[in-house]
Amino acid sequence: MRWSQFFIPTLREDPADAEVVSHKLLLRAGFIRQLGAGIYSYLPLAQRSILKISEIIRQEMNAIGGQEFYLPALNPAEIWKESGRWTVMGENMFRLKDRKGADLCLGMTHEEIFTDIARHELRSYKQLPQVWYQIQTKFRDEPRPKSGLLRVRQFTMKDAYTFDIDFAGLDKAFEDQRRAYCRIYDRCGLQYVIVEADTGAMGGSASNEFMVYTNAGEDMVASCPKCGYAANLEKAQSRIPAIVDEDADAPFEKFPTPGVRTIEDLTTFPGGASAERQIKTLVYVAVSVKGKQESGEIVLALLRGDHPLNDAKIASAVGAMLRAEGAELTQLRPAHPEEILEAMGANPGSLGAVGVVRYKTLADNALQGRANMTTGANVDDHHLRGVNIARDIKNAQWVDLRTVAEGEGCPRCDGVLRVAKALEVGHIFKLGTKYSVSMGATVLNAEGKEVPIVMGSYGIGVERVLASAIELYHDDAGIIFPITIAPFQIVVTPLNIKDAELKATADRIYDELSKAGVEVLYDDRDERAGVKLNDADLVGFPFQIRVGAKKLKEGKVEFYDRSLKTSEDVEATAAVELARRRIDEAVRKLNG
C-alpha cells in the first residue's frame, strides 16, 4: 500500500474537542472522524485495526467451539417486552416506530434474540452445549457519550452466549470464555486485570469484568497487591477495624440539636458524636413494575456516619428484595426533599430509622452489633443518642452498602487495598435461567423432563480494545501499537523521494516486503523527511525502515523500533530479512 494513495488525514494540532489521549491520537493520526455525539466514522486505518482485533476474537471464539452468527440490530419491541427489558432498559434504548406504528428498537445486546432462536430450535439436552457468538453493531442512547471511542452510542461488540443443560455446564462454559478472553487480550497486547463485578441490568449470578488500568477509565477497581483480590468498587468488600460500643444497654434519648444538618455538624456539636458513632439515614425512592403495574416506594439506607453509600450496591440489594416479591426494579433515585418530609415527618439532617417500620430498611453490615449510636429523631433539630441497632431498628435488613476506600484491609488476606481507575473492555456473566425462564427456552433432559436452559453471556467492546491499547501505549510523538493490532506492521520511508537512488532502494525493499506477505505501508509521498517521520511516529507503526542519503552511501538503511525507540543500521540488502525476523518475533511474543 502506498501512502500517497492511502487515506490518512493526519492533524498537526490537537482537535479542540478531544480530552483523553486515545481520542486525541485517533483523530490526529487519521483513524476516526466524529459524525455526532458518540458517533464516529472509522477511516481506513481504524478499520484495519478493528478487523485485526475482530479476527483475533473470532479465532479464539472458534477455538472454544464458538459458532459465529449475525443477528439483526433492528428488533421488534415484543421480544424485549417478553423479557421485561423493554422497561428495564429505559432511556438507554433507542426506540423507533415503523410506518404501521409498531414499536421497534435498536439492539443494545442480544440475549433476547439468541434466546429466541434457542427456544425455537433447541429441544433436547443432546443438542447442548451450544456456544454462539457474533461481532456486531450495538446501539445505546448513552446519557453522556464521551472520550472519543471509549463511550459511544454506536459501537462494535463481540457478544457470545452459551446454552447448557445445567449449572455445571455453565461453569465450564464460563471458564472456557474466561480463558479465551485472556488469550484475546494477551494477543492484543493489553495489560488487564480480571475483577469481580456487579451484574447490573444484565442480571444473573456472577460476573467478571476485564479491566485495563487507565485514568481515562470510568470504573474504580479495588485490588490487593498481596493476594491478587480485585473487584469493581461496585462490588468490592473490605476489612475495617471493629468498634466496641460501651453502655450498649442504656435506653436511647432524644436531645435537641438546633442547626445541625450534617454528619460533620454533629461531630462538633456539644453532646454530639464522632462520625463512626453516627447512623446516616438516606431516603430513596424505588420504582418497580409488577406485572403491568408500576409503583414507587420509599426505601431507607442506613450507614455508619463516615461511610459513603455505593449506588450499585443499594440498587442490587433493593432489586433483590423486589424480585423476591415478584417485582422488577426499574429506577432507584434519592428522594426529593418534599418526598422525604412527607415520608419521614422531618427534613434531611434530622432523619433516622428508629421506630420507622413501614418502609424497606437496608442497613450496612458495618453497623451490625453497634450500640450507643446517634441518629436523627425524625423531628427537625432533634437527634437520638444511645441507639442500639438490634434493639431499636428491628426491621433492618443487613446488606453490604458502603463503598470501600483505599487503605482498608483486603477481605481475603491481611493485605491493604488499593483503588485505581480502570476501563472495562470485557464482561462475562453467568446468567443462569433468567432469560430462559422469562422467555420459555427449555429442553428435555435425560429424564424426559422439561428444564430451562442455563445461559451465559460474554461481551467485548471491540473499539475499546483499540482505544485502551492507545491509552496504554503512546508517547509524546504518538501511538505505539502492539503489532498484532497495528494497521500496518511496518512503514518504509525514503527520506527524499526525489532522490532516485533512495527511491530505487526503498521501492525494492517495499516490493520484497509485500511479496513476503508483510503488512507494509510505503511512504512514497513527496514530503520533507520531518513530516514523514513525524507522521510515522504518530500513526504508531511498530517498525520503520528509513532510507536516507548519508547511510545509503555506505549501502545501509536504518531499522527503527517504535516501542524501544532504538534504531540500527543494516545493509540495505539485509533490511527485508531483518524486518521479517523482527516482525515475526514481535507477533510470536504476543500470540504466545
Next chain:
RNA sequence: CGGGGCGUGGCUCAGCUUGGUAGAGCGCUCGGUUUGGGACCGAGAGGCCGGGGGUUCGAAUCCCUCCGCCCCGACCA
C-alpha cells in the same frame, strides 16, 4: 436530566465587552528554492460568522429562541 463552557475558511484560534459589513497561523492550489524530525520566497483559492426571530440606518458583535458539540455529576462493552 442538573451544572459549566463553546459554536467564525479544512484545522487551531483572534475579533464580540465599547455594533460600521471578517482576520492570523497551519493546511490547500500554482511557480521557484530546499530535502534526516512538521522548511523558505512569491502568487492564489477558500467564510449563509450553527439556525430562526428581534432591536438598529447598520449585527459575527446586543436581545430572544432553537440546534449542535465538549467538560463535571446519576449508566455500561
